[in-house]
Amino acid sequence: MxxxxxxxxxxxxxxxxxxxxxxxxxxxxxxxxxxxxxxxxxxxxxxxxxxKDKEELARTIHNQTVDEFNTLFQQRLEGDEPVSSVLKKFTELVCELTEDDPVLMKYMLFMSHGNNIADVSPICSTEPFRLLQSHLRRGIETGQIRCKDFMVAGLSYTGITIRAAELRMDGVLDLPLTEISEELFINGWNAIKM
Amino acid sequence: MxxxxxxxxxxxxxxxxxxxxxxxxxxxxxxxxxxxxxxxxxxxxxxxxxxKDKEELARTIHNQTVDEFNTLFQQRLEGDEPVSSVLKKFTELVCELTEDDPVLMKYMLFMSHGNNIADVSPICSTEPFRLLQSHLRRGIETGQIRCKDFMVAGLSYTGITIRAAELRMDGVLDLPLTEISEELFINGWNAIKM
DNA sequence: GCCCCTAGATCGAATGTTCGTTCGGATGAA
DNA sequence: TTCATCCGAACGAACATTCGATCTAGGGGC
CATH class of the missing domain: 1.10.10.60 (Homeodomain-like)
Incomplete structure (x- = not known):
């Protein structure tokens, strides 16, 4: 062609x-x-x-960015992992991306709110977050996680990692996130574990 | 005049x-x-x-909004409180504001990033967050908090509350935050307590 | 009490600029 | 030569900002 x-x-x-x-x-x-x-x-x-126009460009960027993040996350997962391991890999991915591709990470964290473009799903209801939620549900069923509500469990775990990424990218945190990735996982897991 | x-x-x-x-x-x-x-x-x-112009309007809105939040937070604090009580009051304030004045809360959470207006300090380094940090430092010194770094402790605690507010305001969470305020506090405190 | 008068408060049409978008022509690989 | 591809000048719409005209509250004269 x-x-x-x-x-x-x-x-x-x-x-x-x-x-x-x-x-x-x-x-x-x-x-x-x-x-x-x-x-x-x-x-x-x-x-x-x-x-077609500026909005279609924005839509394309949105979908492509979400896909990119999703792919990177899925690549790290092997089938049949413990819940805590899935959560840890989420934190590790966010920490590494925050340092290596801050534009991608900023897009994922900041562009979802307010800058609403028609016909795009908000980032928190996209694939990687749904995937996380299904693992959390399993964690609740098997008694590993204390929270009754999987939404509350999910936001409690991811909130810590995401907030760290936000503060790092706003220039408030001096430490590279890769250095505190382990600590963020521990704090998040303590927040929700039985 | x-x-x-x-x-x-x-x-x-x-x-x-x-x-x-x-x-x-x-x-x-x-x-x-x-x-x-x-x-x-x-x-x-x-x-x-x-x-003077659109930017001065934005600056005025920014400062006034931050002041408003700060005042509401300080009003709830009495001198000489345990660290956990200060943190709990932060969560309660955020949960109530999210339901009662979502515009104020959205401004605090979403407008800090990206929409950078010259000459305004990012929200995470404003009064209420600095206040929180000084309490956290005390909590670390007295052995109540496990984290060594008070920044990591602060973001780990507040991350949960803030993420809950974000998801609620994005329409992803159906529960009013006032109903899960206590649970958010517990999760946050578990994340950082000794 | 009544009526103008004044000056600051307010208005919105006008201005120059930048925006999103189009389209006729230029370009260059086949 | 051909034609998909690409360029950027050109267009109307919308923008931020200005400014002379209009309005109105409150004071002073009667």
């Missing part, structure tokens, strides 16, 4: 990465197409040939 | 409340002055007579 040798995928990717960075920096409403043109090096016309 | 009896304070307050609601709904960049005019019922000219 493609005639041009310059691969459009490469340009699309440049647009998405640049726009995602701008979105987490300034919020959806604070980002203009001209600023995306400047940041990505891709022309207005090209951007509009890839995406 | 003033000749006019109609108090501008009332209009200023209408502008601030309407704009704050819009800011948490759409983010700073997504809110236009015309939309504030429509939502507040105050004219463009009046708004610009109260505030």
């Amino acid at each position: 493609k005639k041009r040798s310059i691969n459009p995928e490469e340009k699309i990717s440049k647009v998405i990465l640049a726009a995602r960075r701008l979105f987490v920096e300034r919020g959806f409403g604070g980002v203009s197409i001209p600023s995306i043109v400047k940041a990505s090096g891709v022309s207005t016309g090209a951007i509009y040939s890839y995406f | 003033k000749k006019r009896s109609i108090n501008p304070e009332e209009k200023i307050s209408k502008v601030i409340l309407a704009a704050r609601r819009l800011f948490v709904e759409r983010g700073f960049g997504g809110v236009s002055i015309p939309s504030i005019v429509k939502a507040s019922g105050v004219s463009t000219g009046a708004i610009y007579s109260y505030f």
Whole structure:
């Protein structure tokens, strides 16, 4: 299909990465197409040939980012793990991503609220969080977890990890999260264990 | 000095409340002055007579909101309380505000990140959070709290409460937070206690 | 009490700018 | 040469901000 040798995928990717960075920096409403043109090096016309409008670009970025996080999480899981191990891997992933790909992590944590784009599901009800919840349900059934409500158990465990990532990315925490990943897991597990 | 009896304070307050609601709904960049005019019922000219520009309005809203939360928190504290009691009161305040004044609470939780306005301190380094930290330091010194680092202790405790508020306001949690306030405190305290 | 007068408060049309989006032409691989 | 791809000037809409016109409360003269 493609005639041009310059691969459009490469340009699309440049647009998405640049726009995602701008979105987490300034919020959806604070980002203009001209600023995306400047940041990505891709022309207005090209951007509009890839995406119907600014909102479709935002939707694409949203879905792609959630997929990316989901894939990274699933890759770390082996079938049939103890609940605590699944939770620990969640914390480890968030800690590593916070240091290595803060734009992805900021998007996951900050863009869900308020910057509501139509037709996208809020991040807390996406795959990785649903996966976590099914494991937590199992933990409650097997008596490993104290909370009766799996939603409360889930937010209590993840709240600690997520708050740490938020504070680290806001520049309030000086320690790299990879150094306190273990401690965050212990605190979270203590919060909900029987 | 003033000749006019109609108090501008009332209009200023209408502008601030309407704009704050819009800011948490759409983010700073997504809110236009015309939309504030429509939502507040105050004219463009009046708004610009109260505030130098849109950014000064945002700064005023920010400072006023942080002050409001801070005052509400301090009011609940009596001098010389156990650490766990201070933490419990923080959770209770957040839970009640989430139900009673979600706009204030959303502002506190969501507007700190990304929507960075120049010359305002991030919310996590404001008065109520610093106050919490000094109590936590005391808890570590007296051996009530297990964590060595008071920042990690603070985020581990508050992370649970804050995450609950976020999920509730995103419509993911069905239970009113006032019903699980006690449980959130218990989970948070278990996360950090000796 | 009544009526103008004044000056600050308020208004919204006007201004220049930037935005999102379009489209006719340029480009270059096949 | 052909045509999918890409470019950026151009367009109307919406933006932030300004400013001269309008309004109104409160004072002073009667």
